[in-house]
Amino acid sequence: MDFSHPEDRQMLADTLGRYLADKYTFEDRARIAGSTQGWCREQWSSLAQLGIMGALFSEEAGGYCGGAFDIAVVFEQVGKTLAVEPLLGTLMAGHALEHAGNEHALIAEAIAGNAVLAFAFQEAASRYAPHLCDCAAKQAGEGWTITGAKAVTPQIEAADHIVVLARTASSPDAQGAAHSLFLVAADQAGVAINGYPMIDGGRGGELALNNANARLVGNRGDGLALAERAIAIGTLALSWEAIGVMDTIKVQTLEFLRTRTQFSVPIGKFQALQHRMATLALEIEQARSAAINAAAALEAERHTRERAVSAAKFTIGQVGTLVAEEAIQLHGGIGMTWELPLSHYAKRLLMIGHQLGDEDYHLERFMAFSAAETSVETQAGAPA
Amino acid sequence: MDLDFSDEELEFQSEVQSFLHANLPKRLSDKVKARLRLTKQDHEEWHAILADRGWLATHWPPEWGGTGWSVAQRFIFDVECATAHAPEIIPFGLKMLGPVLIRYGTEEQKRHWLPRILDGTDWWCQGFSEPGAGSDLASLRCAAVREGDEYIVNGQKTWTTFGQHADVIFCLVRTDSSGKKQQGISFLLIDMKSPGVELRPIRLLDGEHEVNEIFFTDVRVPAANLVGEEDHGWTYAKYLLTLERTGIAGVGQAIAGFRALQEIVQDQRDGHQPLAQNPLFATRMARLEIDLENMKTTNLRALCAAGKGDGPVAESSMLKIRGTEIRQEITSLARRALGPYAQPFVSEALDEGFNNEPIGPGYAAPITADYLNNRKLSIYGGSNEIQREIIVKAILEL
Numbered sequence: 178m179d180f181s182h183p184e185d186r187q188m189l190a191d192t193l194g195r196y197l198a199d200k201y202t203f204e205d206r207a208r209i210a211g212s213t214q215g216w217c218r219e220q221w222s223s224l225a226q227l228g229i230m231g232a233l234f235s236e237e238a239g240g241y242c243g244g245a246f247d248i249a250v251v252f253e254q255v256g257k258t259l260a261v262e263p264l265l266g267t268l269m270a271g272h273a274l275e276h277a278g279n280e281h282a283l284i285a286e287a288i289a290g291n292a293v294l295a296f297a298f299q300e301a302a303s304r305y306a307p308h309l310c311d312c313a314a315k316q317a318g319e320g321w322t323i324t325g326a327k328a329v330t331p332q333i334e335a336a337d338h339i340v341v342l343a344r345t346a347s348s349p350d351a352q353g354a355a356h357s358l359f360l361v362a363a364d365q366a367g368v369a370i371n372g373y374p375m376i377d378g379g380r381g382g383e384l385a386l387n388n389a390n391a392r393l394v395g396n397r398g399d400g401l402a403l404a405e406r407a408i409a410i411g412t413l414a415l416s417w418e419a420i421g422v423m424d425t426i427k428v429q430t431l432e433f434l435r436t437r438t439q440f441s442v443p444i445g446k447f448q449a450l451q452h453r454m455a456t457l458a459l460e461i462e463q464a465r466s467a468a469i470n471a472a473a474a475l476e477a478e479r480h481t482r483e484r485a486v487s488a489a490k491f492t493i494g495q496v497g498t499l500v501a502e503e504a505i506q507l508h509g510g511i512g513m514t515w516e517l518p519l520s521h522y523a524k525r526l527l528m529i530g531h532q533l534g535d536e537d538y539h540l541e542r543f544m545a546f547s548a549a550e551t552s553v554e555t556q557a558g559a560p561a
Numbered sequence: 562m563d564l565d566f567s568d569e570e571l572e573f574q575s576e577v578q579s580f581l582h583a584n585l586p587k588r589l590s591d592k593v594k595a596r597l598r599l600t601k602q603d604h605e606e607w608h609a610i611l612a613d614r615g616w617l618a619t620h621w622p623p624e625w626g627g628t629g630w631s632v633a634q635r636f637i638f639d640v641e642c643a644t645a646h647a648p649e650i651i652p653f654g655l656k657m658l659g660p661v662l663i664r665y666g667t668e669e670q671k672r673h674w675l676p677r678i679l680d681g682t683d684w685w686c687q688g689f690s691e692p693g694a695g696s697d698l699a700s701l702r703c704a705a706v707r708e709g710d711e712y713i714v715n716g717q718k719t720w721t722t723f724g725q726h727a728d729v730i731f732c733l734v735r736t737d738s739s740g741k742k743q744q745g746i747s748f749l750l751i752d753m754k755s756p757g758v759e760l761r762p763i764r765l766l767d768g769e770h771e772v773n774e775i776f777f778t779d780v781r782v783p784a785a786n787l788v789g790e791e792d793h794g795w796t797y798a799k800y801l802l803t804l805e806r807t808g809i810a811g812v813g814q815a816i817a818g819f820r821a822l823q824e825i826v827q828d829q830r831d832g833h834q835p836l837a838q839n840p841l842f843a844t845r846m847a848r849l850e851i852d853l854e855n856m857k858t859t860n861l862r863a864l865c866a867a868g869k870g871d872g873p874v875a876e877s878s879m880l881k882i883r884g885t886e887i888r889q890e891i892t893s894l895a896r897r898a899l900g901p902y903a904q905p906f907v908s909e910a911l912d913e914g915f916n917n918e919p920i921g922p923g924y925a926a927p928i929t930a931d932y933l934n935n936r937k938l939s940i941y942g943g944s945n946e947i948q949r950e951i952i953v954k955a956i957l958e959l
Contacts (some may be wrong), residue, residue, distance in 0.1 A: 178633045179563045188562075246562045434959055445959035454957055455949040459879045464797070466858035467851070474566040488851045505746050544847045 180469070182246065189232050189242070190250035196227055197258040203518050207354075210261045210378030221262055225290025226280065233268050238275040239285040245475035246477055249417040249468065256421020259525050262380030263293050263332035265532075268414055270294035270340035270356065273358055273407040277395030280360060283338060293337035296411070297327035297384050298404050305534040307404045310356055314343035314391060321391045322367070323359060327384040331532070334372040334382050336363050341386070342404050345397055356400030359391035377524040405479075409486045412533045413475060416468040422526045423461045426504045429519050433508055447515050450507055457503055460496045467492035484546040487539040493529065494536030500559045501526040564858070566633060574637045575786050588913075590646040592823070596927035598769075598911045599648055601726045605681055607648045612679050620656050620804070622799050625663055625675050632864035636812070642694040643813030644820065651723065654678035654685035656808055657801050659732050661748070665797050674750070687752070688718035688732035688775060689798065697946050699734070699742045699795060703777060705749055706790075707784065712724070712736075712749060713821055714757075715779040723774035724760050727753050745747035748794035750786040751777075763942040767930040768908055802943060806877040807867075809942045810884030812860045818891040822846075824926060825898050836898055845897075851892050856883055875955035878948035885938035885945065892932040903929045 182190070187549045189547065201220065209217045224230065232247050234240025250267065257263060257455055267287050270296055274280040303309035305321030312325030333339065346356040357523035361368060372382040395403055433470065434445030444450055467489040474485035501523040505512040512519055566574065589607055589949070611617040619635050623625020630638065640924060643649075650656070659678055662671055677683040694701040703716025715735060730751050757780040762770045788795055806832060829836040836842050837861070855956030863876040896903050902921030909915050910926040919926060939945045953959050 178566065178865065182562055182866050196608065290865060355754075431957055443959075451953040451957075451959055452946070453947045454959065455952040458952060458957060459882060460878055462859050462876075463852070463855040463883065464857040466862065469562070469862075470854060470858050472562070485854075488854055491851055492855055535748065540847055540851075543851060544843055545849065547850070551772070 182250065182269060186242070186247055186250055189228075189247065189526050190254060192227060193224075193229055193251060193254045194257065196223070197254055197260060201258050201260055203258075206259050206261070206378070207521075210259070211374070214335070215374065215378075215380030216262050216332055216371075220260075221293070222290045224262060224264075225288065229264075230267060230288045230290065232273060233264075234271060234288060235282060238271070239288055243275075245413060245472035247532065248414050249472050250258070252414040252417040253421040253424075254422075256418035256525075257425050259378065259422070259521060261332075263335045264296070265411055265414060266295035266330070267293060267338060268412040269296035269407040270336075270338070272410045273340050273403050274360070274394060276406055277358065277399065277403055279394065280392075285361070289464040292337045293332070293335045294331055295333045295339045296407055297330045297333065298342040298408070299328050299330075300326060301328045303328075303367055305538045307408065308356070310342050310344060310399055312341065312343040314345050314357060314359060317390075317411065321359060321393055322388040323361065323386045323391045324367075324388055325386055327379050330384055331375070331381050331386055332379060334370055334380055339363055339368075339384065340394065340407075341384075341391065342389070342400050348425055350398060352398060354381075354398030354401070356404070357397045358394040358400045358403045359389045360394050361386065361389050365390060376526065377528040378521065405483070409475065409482060411469050412486050412490050413468075414470060415529050415532055416464075416489045416493045419497050419526060420461075420465055420468050420530045422522050423464065423497065423500050423528070426500055426519065426522050426526065427461060429505045429522070430457075430507050432510075433519075437509075453503055453507065457500055460499060464492050480546060484543060487534075487543040487546065489534045489545060490534055491539040494534075496538065497526045497530055498536075566637070570631075570637060573634055574641065576844055577638055577641045578645075580614060580616075581641060581647060584614070585645055586610075588726055589648055591806070592901060592913060593646040593648055595891060595924070596911070596931050597913055601684070601723075601926055604651055604726075605684075606650055608650070608681055608929050609891040611650070617650070617679055618655055618659060619650075620660050621663060621675075624657075625671065627659075632861075632868040634865060636861060639813035640816055641813075646817065648736050649814070651684070652729075652805070653722075653731075654683060657687065657805055658685050660804055661731075661788060661797050661801050664800065665748075669785070670788065673815050683725050683728045683876075684723070686721050686727035686730045686753075688705075688730045689797055690720045692719055696944055698798070699746065701733055701735060701746065704738075705747060705782070707736070707798045710784045712782045713782060714749070714751065714777045714782055716777050718775045718777075719763070719772075721760075721773045722771060724775055725762065725766065725770065726755075730755060730775065731788075733798055734793050741793045745792050746794040746798070747791050748788040749782055750788065750799045751782050753779060755780045755782065757781075765934065766936075767933045768906075769930070769934065771780050771934075799836045803875075803877050805942045806881040806948070807863075808864050809934050809938065810856075810877070810880035811888055812857055812884065815829070815856070815884065815888050815891060816875060818888060819850065819853055822891050822895050822898070825895055825922075825928075828922065828924075829898050829900070842894075842898070845894055849887065849894065852883070852890075854886055856880075859883070876953040878936050878943075878955075882939075882948045888938055889935055892928075892935045895928050896932040897924050902904060906930065 231240040232242040232251055235243035271284050271287050274284055287294055298307050312443045314323045315319050341359045341361050342356055343359055344355055346355045349355045367387045369385040370382045372380050375381050435443050437444050471485045471489035505523055511517055566781055613924045618627040619630055623629040662674055691701050705712040730753055732749050732751055733746050734749050735745055736747040758780040759776040761774045763772045765771055826837040827835050831839045860880055863880055902925045905920040
């Protein structure tokens, strides 16, 4: 048992941390996050040159790491700087492709920084549940076409290729499968994206597909299983991004408690504030433990993996909201301002709760996986 | 980052399991599982079995008869013992005084006292709290005055757990009141049979006699029973309290308690379904289970950090807070699960050999008393508010 990272992974974290601290300052971030593109191609190339995208994928897929804790340390650094680059979509789409066993050339392009990927599964009516997907795919000659809409997909305007979950049968077949995963080139007639800014910086978009050409990823009917795995990896990444955000908020808030003076003393001398801060510190450690548990379970069998992933995202959702709200309160009026970086960290933390499932969704899902295996298939979007 | 047990640790785990299977008397594990009252003899019986195997002093180095185990081994042992319903090891001699003597005691003290803890000659109790010194422990007033090669002790201690069983008590006493209150405290070992020691029971809200008041009137204590230096006892006490906190987190107890709770919740009916399927109750259970899963890892992280450094760490305060909150929630949900049957209380049903027809489900008798008793968890060993003070000062540095 060992809770430290091996040297090479620590180097990866340090390298990315140093780069971001130096070249992705808060001012850079504010400019990029509020820009019309909502991300920065130059930064993306630099991250690729540093090997960051390579660290997210295994050697078989052309990367050089790709383990759960490699993904963890990368996204922890992302959280510390609130980087808005399209890493999450590239990670999730790339892992879906890698797991399906095709499109290795495209993963290589993503690792090199030449291609940006997005992962579009959720729909306006599906909330966070992949199995409620209604987008329909039709066989057309050798290939497929998809018609339907996908909701709130982060940095989808940046994507060259979009991995899309779509229905390939109106009702589940004998194996319970009704969905498949597809690769859709963004630059084609049947693809329309309605992009918009996100409240925590960067951009997202609604995807409308109208007989868009698509290539099947993996086998027909594997869609939900592949999506579930990609979502687990994305959830892990977001959980660790939240850890990075929370650690930063903790440092900023402690600094404020030490320096802000009222009634002639630093406000950190007041017990009412001290004990709330102690609770935050404790909750953040519990959240870190949850994120560690999820990373450790990522290669376990499905039941163990999904249970740990949902436990982590539930904890992150619960603790994240507490940390964001308390940090603003402990700062008082200044915590309400755009000027203070803290408010942007708090916003990001709250919005992580709205990505890939909030605390209620994941608590329900954890309960479904904890119940008898037989009942799992029918609940909370857990496919057979 | 590696959360898995190594092959050696897994081997150790099965060794512990087989040992418990072969050596933990069913009479004892049945009593523990049913939460019946344990007698002094029950505890001594289990201690002797562990001592025979050399597994009693899990926090001591081998040269003093300890196991010298790694943190992972200690964790495995604790969890296996708890889930097999072994009696808890009484911590006062083994987990509190022992490590203090090993670290701060003289060779002579170690040679005299440590074997007596292992062979059960001495049952220790703890004399820290006083009526006027609870959370503000350093304001304690029980006084020891040096006269030749003796100390004369006058004053009062309270909340002394199992003082009624004890042969000896380790006390914090005031030897100097001229400076800061933390200075002038000494760590003294006192024979409970000394003239002038009087013990009065305190009955707790569950009706039990678990704790006591102890009065000292002109009690003569050999100066050789001073641990470390005179007036430096606060340092040793802080070390001891850190050990105590880590133990109170009680992850093994929590795991065993949660499993027992799951059985109750499956057995209790809510209309036509088990209570476990009531959505509101199931949600409470799931939140608790996730908190416990997180706690297990937080606990291991703190233990690993402590293992690399020089003993226990300030993070033990976080463990104490969350560990006790979880254990209290387990007993609270068990009480809720009983519904109306939380109310009947036949005290005799908690004694071994009680054969009357149980009122309500067989497991119901001790549940509410157990819940009430466990309110102590967030109060003793430094209240959870005091733990927050420690976090604020030692970790957050506010």
